[in-house]
Amino acid sequence: MEKSPVQQTIDNWIDGWNEHNIDKIMENYSDTAELYDPKIREIYPDTFTLIGKENIKKYFEIILKVFPQLKIKPLGLWIKGHDAILEYYIYTSEDAKIDVISKFYLNKEYKIQGHFVYYGLSYKEGKEETENK
Numbered sequence: 695m696e697k698s699p700v701q702q703t704i705d706n707w708i709d710g711w712n713e714h715n716i717d718k719i720m721e722n723y724s725d726t727a728e729l730y731d732p733k734i735r736e737i738y739p740d741t742f743t744l745i746g747k748e749n750i751k752k753y754f755e756i757i758l759k760v761f762p763q764l765k766i767k768p769l770g771l772w773i774k775g776h777d778a779i780l781e782y783y784i785y786t787s788e789d790a791k792i793d794v795i796s797k798f799y800l801n802k803e804y805k806i807q808g809h810f811v812y813y814g815l816s817y818k819e820g821k822e823e824t825e826n827k
Contacts, residue, residue: 699804700773704780707806711766714758716751723747724805731811761786776800 697705703722710718729744737756744750758764769781778798783791793814801807 698773700776700778700800701771703800703804703806704771704778704798708766708768708780708782711764714762714764716755716758719754720747720751722806723750723809724801724803724807727806727809729753729809729811731809732813733811763787767791776802776804 707719707722710716710720710722725747726745727747727750729750730742731744732742734742734744734753737753738744744753763786765785767783767785769783771781772779776799778800780796780798782794782796784794785791795812795814797808797810797812798806799808
């Protein structure tokens with residue numbers, strides 16, 4: 695079965711991250727794309743929103759530099775029209791992962807126009823959870 699254009703865009707986005715290929719990641723975004731990510735504040739304290747492909751690219755370049763072992767493991771993809779929700783793990787090292795959900799809004803050319811990122815828990819695999827006292 696052939697993949698939908700939306701799934702092709704998301705798969706290409708994942709591959710770009712896993713290959714640490716910034717150009718491959720960015721080819722999936724429109725020039726006027728908007729990224730909403732609470733982690734942006736760690737680099738740009740006054741905002742959690744980046745507008746424009748070039749601003750998003752600069753942010754992603756920092757992420758790839760800070761996390762040279764970064765890998766994405768997709769867990770599920772839901773598509774409705776030009777919108778997609780991707781659940782995935784981001785591995786920042788061999789044993790540290792972050793649970794993430796991204797909501798993508800693609801334009802009529804199947805480029806990412808809006809990207810909202812939501813984070814769950816991050817933890818080290820194999821480590822015991824801290825007990826509540």
